Amino acid sequence: MEIYVNSTIITAVLFIGFLFTLIMVGSYGFTHKRDSTLNRFFLAKCLQIMAVSLMVFRGDIPDVLSIWLANIALYAGTSLEVAALVNLQGFLRPKMRLIYIYVTIIGIMGFSILFIFDSTEPVRIAYYSFLTAILLSPVCLVGFRSSSLLMKVVSLLYGVGVIFSIVRGFSSFFIPIQSFTLYNPGVLQLVVLLSFYVLSNLMNLAFLLLMKENVDRELVVLANHDDLTGALNRRSFTQQAELILRQSAKKPAVVSYLLLDVDHFKTINDTYGHVAGDQVLRDLSQTIRGLLDEGDLYGRYGGDEFGILLTGKNEDESDRFASTLCSLLNHGLPGSVPFHISMGILTVTPTSTMKVEALYAACDPALYEAKTNGRNGFHRAEGSI
Template identity: 35%
Template sequence: MTLQVCLLAGNLVTVVLVLAYRSRYAKESTSSLFIAAKCLQISVLIVLLLTDFIDSRITATLSGLLGLAGGTTEALAILMLLGVYTTKVKRYYYLLAGFSAAVILLLIITASDEVQLRIAIASLLGSLFIIYPVYCLLMKGKNSPLQKVMGLLYCIVMMILIIGAVVGLISVPLNTHLSQLLQWSFYIGIYLLMFLGTAGFTLLSREQSYVELERVATYDELTGILNRRAFVLRARPLIAAAAKEGTAFSFLLLDVDHFKNVNDTYGHDIGDRVLKDFASKIEQQLANGDLFGRFGGEEFAVILHRADEQACDEMAERLRTAILGAVINGVPLHYTVSIGVITVMSTERITLNNLYKLSDTALYQAKQKGRNCVVRSYG
C-alpha cells in the first residue's frame, strides 16, 4: 500500500510539472504521449488502492488493461524521443499490446485466483515492452553516455522482471519466502520502470533540446555545414596551433559566380538547391582535418590543415572542377566558382580577419579575370 501511494504521488507530481512546463512552451506530440502514459499509470494505482472496495476481478481487469496501455504509451513516447518511432515500430507495439491484453483477460477468466501466475505473466509481458528501447539505447547509432546508462538500467529492470516471471512459472507455493520474493521483485521492477520512464524522459528531453540548440548555433540551416560563427571559433585554435608548430596551412575563400542571376532567372528555390549542391560537392573533396563553413550568401571559406602552396593549389583546382556539370532536379544547371587563396608557412601568428581580407582581395582579382578560376594572394 505504501509503495502504491508513493508511486501515485510521484506520477501526479510528474504530470503537474510537465503540464506547467507545457503551459508556457509549444505543445508537441512526444510530451503529449508521455503525459497520457502517466495519466494511465495514475489510473492503475488508483484502481489498485480501491481493491478493498471493488470486486477483485474488476480491479484485476482494469489495472491490467490500463497498465498495459500506460506501458505501451510510455515506450512509444521514449522511442519517439529517440527518433526511432517508425510505422513498423508502432505496428509492433500495437500487436504486442493486443496480444498482451488477450493474455491478461484469459488469465482473469480462467485463473482468477492464481495471483502468482498473473504476476509472473505480467512480468514476462512487461519485459517484452522494454527489449526494443534497451536495444536502441545501447546498440543503435552513436548514443550519448546518458542513453547508454539508461539502456543499462532498463536492461537490469528487464532481467528483474524475467527472473520474477521464471520463479512464478515454476509454481512456487504461496506464502513462502520465494513467493514473497517474486512479488517484491515484481513491484520493485515496476517501481524502477516508472522511475526510469519519468527521469529518463525528462533527461532525454533536455539532452535533445541541448543538441538541437547546439546544432542551430553551429550549423548553417540550408547547407548543413558550419556557419560563420562556428567556423571562426574552430579556426582560431587551428591557426594558433599551426603558428606554434610552424606548420603550413591554407585559407580559401570561395564565391559562387553570378549567383544573383541564378536567383533572378530560376527563382530562390533553385538558388538554394545550387548552394546545397555546391556545399555537398565541396565537402566531399575535403579531408577530416579541414574546416568548411558558409560565411554568408554565396560565400564560403575553407581551411586546409597542413597544406603548403602546392597542396593548396591542387586542392583549389579540384574544388573548382568538382562542381562543373551540376544537375539540379534532373536538369543540367551549370554554375562556376571563383576562389581566392593564401598559404601561411611561418611561425608568426596571423589573425583570421587578416586571412579573410587577403583572400578576399585575391577573390576579387579572380572575378576581374573572368571568374571560374583560382587566384593566390602572397600577403
C-alpha cells in the first residue's frame, strides 16, 4: 500500500513544531531582549521555518529558492541553534565562536559551489549531511562534559542527529535517489518526516528546559551570594559552615574560623568615594578566594565584615593563612586604593551542637583586640566556647 503525503501535511508536520517554539521563545524574549543565547535560538527557528516553507514548494518555485536558499537557511539555522546550546552551557569561547563562524561560512560556500556547477542530488545530500554532522557534534561533546543530566539527555538527542546525518550521507551514494529523497511520497518519507518532527520538538523543548534550568541556577547563585563581592551571604555561609562543623565533629577534625574587616573603611569611603570602597571589597574578596583550598568557605556578613572557615587547618596553618593574606594586601593590589585588614582567629575541634554564631561571638573580641594592637594584623581568641 503506497502512502502519499502531500505538501499540506508536510507543512503541518514540520512547520507547526518550529512555529510553536518560535512563539514560546519570542514571548520569553520580550522580557529578556539582551539575552544573546535566546536571540541566536530565535533567529535559528526563523531560518528553519523559512527553509521548510521554501522546500514545500520545490518544483513550483525556482530551484535557487527551493534548493539553494532553503538548504542555506536550514544550515545557518542549525549552526545558530548549536551555538545557542553551547553558549547556554558556557562553552562558547571567543576562539570556538570564531571557528564555528568559519565552518558555517565555508559550508555555505561549498554548497553554493556544488549548486552552481549543477552537481547531482546525491552529492549535495552527502555534502550537506556530513556538514550537519560536524555542526551537531559540539553539542554531544558539551553534554558529555556538563554536570547537568538534562544536558546529557540533549547531547544524546543530538547524537542521534549526528548518526542520522552520517548514515544519510553515505546512503545517498548507495540507495536510489528516488527512494531516498524526502520529496518522493511513500512510507520512507512519512517515517522520516514524523521522526524529524518528533526529534525537532524534543530538541526545542529541551532548549526551553535548559533555559529554565540555567535561570534557576542563576537564581540559586543570587540567593546565596553577595552581589558586590561574590562571597556567600550571611545566611548561606552560616548554613554551609554549620554543615562542615557537624562533619568535622564526626571525624573529629579541627577547623579555624577567621573574622575580619577593613581597617578605617569609613575613611576610605569618605576620602576616595564609595566606588573606590566597593572596589576595595571586591579586591579583598578576590584575594581571599585565591588563598582558599577546596572545602574552605568565606562569606560577607555585611559592610566590610567577612567570615572565613578553614576546614582541617590547625593554629599554625591558619596563622600562615592570615599572615599571607595580610602580606598580599600590604604589597598593594592593582587598581585598588591601599588598605589593610584586622582579624580575629579561633581554632577548635567542633562538637555536634556547635554553631557558627558561637565562633563569631568568640572571635569578635579578638578582632577588636587586633585593632587595639595597631590594626593590620590578627589576634587569637582566648578561652574556649
